[in-house]
Every structure is written in C-alpha cells, then in structure tokens.
Amino acid sequence: MKVVAFNGSPHGEGASYKGIVTVTSELEKEGIVSEILHIGDKNIQGCVACQSCYKTRRCKFDDIVNQCAEKLEKADGIILASPVYYGGIAGNFKCFLDRLFYSGPKLTHKAGVAIATVRRTGGIGVFHQLSNYLTLAGVIVSPTVYWNVLHGNNANEAGEDAEGLYTLRTVGRNMAWLLKTLELGSKSIPLPPEEPRIRTNFIR
Numbered sequence: 001m002k003v004v005a006f007n008g009s010p011h012g013e014g015a016s017y018k019g020i021v022t023v024t025s026e027l028e029k030e031g032i033v034s035e036i037l038h039i040g041d042k043n044i045q046g047c048v049a050c051q052s053c054y055k056t057r058r059c060k061f062d063d064i065v066n067q068c069a070e071k072l073e074k075a076d077g078i079i080l081a082s083p084v085y086y087g088g089i090a091g092n093f094k095c096f097l098d099r100l101f102y103s104g105p106k107l108t109h110k111a112g113v114a115i116a117t118v119r120r121t122g123g124i125g126v127f128h129q130l131s132n133y134l135t136l137a138g139v140i141v142s143p144t145v146y147w148n149v150l151h152g153n154n155a156n157e158a159g160e161d162a163e164g165l166y167t168l169r170t171v172g173r174n175m176a177w178l179l180k181t182l183e184l185g186s187k188s189i190p191l192p193p194e195e196p197r198i199r200t201n202f203i204r
Contacts, residue, residue, distance in 0.1 A: 001179050002033045003111075004075045006068070008082035008093030010040040015117035015158035016081040019150040022165055023079060023113060026172025032077075032179060037068060039096050040082075046095040053103035065096060069105040077111040077179055078139060080130045084122040089129050101133050108138030109191060111178045113171055116149045117158060123149030140182070142175040 005024060009016035017036070024034035045061045052060045059065050072078060080097070082089045089097070114130035116123040127147050134141050146167045152158030159165070 001031075001076045001183065002035065002074070003027055003077035003079060003175070003179070004068070004071050005034055005036045005079035005081065006093075006096075007036060007038045008040045008080070008090045008096070009117070010090070010092070011154070012038045012041065014083070014155055015150060015152045016040075016083055016115065018152070018155040018158040019115040019117050019148075019164075019168055020079055020081050022150075022168040023115070023172035023175065026169055027176050027179075030173075030176035030180070032176055034079075035071070035075075037071075039064070039068075040090055040093050042092060042096070044092050044095045044099075047098040047102055057104050059099045059103040061099070065099045065103065068096075069100060069103060072100075072105045072107060072110075075110070076183070077113075077175060078107065078134070079113045079115065080133065081115040081117065082126055082130060084116060084118040084126050087122040087125050089126055097130075097133050101137055107134075108194075109182065109186075110139050111142055111175055111182060112139035113142045113144075113175055114148060115168065116147075118149060118151055119153040120151070123147065123151070140178065142171050142178050144171040144174065 005020045007016050082093050112134040114127055116126035124147050150158050150164040151161045
C-alpha cells in the first residue's frame with residue numbers, strides 16, 4: 001500500500017514537513033510506503049473555472065497538478081499538510097488543491113488525513129478547510145483524538161509540541177489501520193453503487 005503526502009509549505013523541511021513525517025513514520029512501521037511531494041514552493045496557476053476538466057478529467061494547465069493526480073489515482077491514501085496564512089491555507093497550496101480536486105482524480109473510499117501547522121492560532125480553520133477537500137472527494141478521513149494541528153514556527157519548535165506530535169502519531173496509527181481495513185473490506189464487500197451526480201443552481 002502507498003500514501004501520497006502533499007506539503008503545502010514553501011519551507012520544504014519546516015513544521016508542515018515535521019507533521020507529515022510524524023504520520024508517515026507510523027505508516028512505515030506497518031509496512032505502508034509513503035511519498036512526500038513539496039508543493040508550497042511551486043509557482044502554481046489558480047483555477048479559472050473553465051470546466052474543460054469535466055470532459056478530459058485533466059486540468060487544461062498541464063503541470064504538476066496533473067502529475068500529482070496520476071499519482072493519487074494509483075495511491076491508497078492521501079495526506080494534506082499546510083501552514084496557516086492569515087487564517088487560511090497557504091496561497092500556492094490553495095491554488096494547487098482547487099485544481100487538483102476540481103479536475104477530479106477518483107479518490108472515493110481512499111484514506112485521508114489533514115494536518116495544519118501554525119505558529120500561534122488559526123490551525124483549526126485550516127484543518128477544517130483541508131478536510132473539506134477530502135470529504136467532498138469521498139475520501140474516508142482517518143479518526144483522530146484531537147484536531148490535527150501542530151504548533152511551531154519551524155520544525156524544531158514543532159518538535160517541542162508534545163501533544164501535537166502525540167495527536168499526529170495517533171492519527172498515523174489509525175490511518176494504517178484504516179488502510180488495512182479498507183483493503184481487506186474491498187476483497188469481500190462491494191463498494192456502494194454510485195448514483196449519477198445531480199447539480200442544481202439556486203437561481204434559475
């Protein structure tokens with residue numbers, strides 16, 4: 001089994017990376033491979049709502065977004081990690097996530113984890129924003145014991161957040177269990193049937 005983790009911080013080995021590694025270390029103990037992709041330092045075009053991906057299932061801007069979509073299609077799980085920027089997801093990462101999830105790689109019934117890192121406050125808001133991408137894509141979010149928020153302005157400070165690290169270790173172990181449960185269940189229990197998507201606008 002394999003999990004793909006996306007680091008939304010422009011600092012490749014900062015607090016967000018520390019959070020990801022804390023989770024993936026628990027996965028590796030259970031024989032689950034992980035790949036960490038650094039997104040936050042890339043220059044990424046935002047979504048322009050052209051809707052061409054409705055037909056092609058690929059974003060018209062053929063860059064790292066489509067490359068990552070292909071990796072996700074083959075993966076069993078996904079981790080999203082972002083620092084807090086003005087109470088929200090880091091800018092480049094938000095552009096990446098909007099295009100990645102809107103263009104529609106099939107993620108239904110994969111396992112997922114969201115992680116927010118923050119110097120002081122705003123972490124829960126970013127955790128919820130990241131979780132929205134997962135749940136709206138049909139990802140099964142791994143159970144946790146607290147919000148997956150790690151405090152620290154850099155990796156060293158984050159390494160001193162004992163409760164944050166405990167929370168991430170716990171969610172990592174839970175994700176490993178969830179991945180194995182999903183794999184076992186898929187062999188004996190068929191996935192629920194999909195109904196064609198219904199979309200309505202409030203103004204006719």
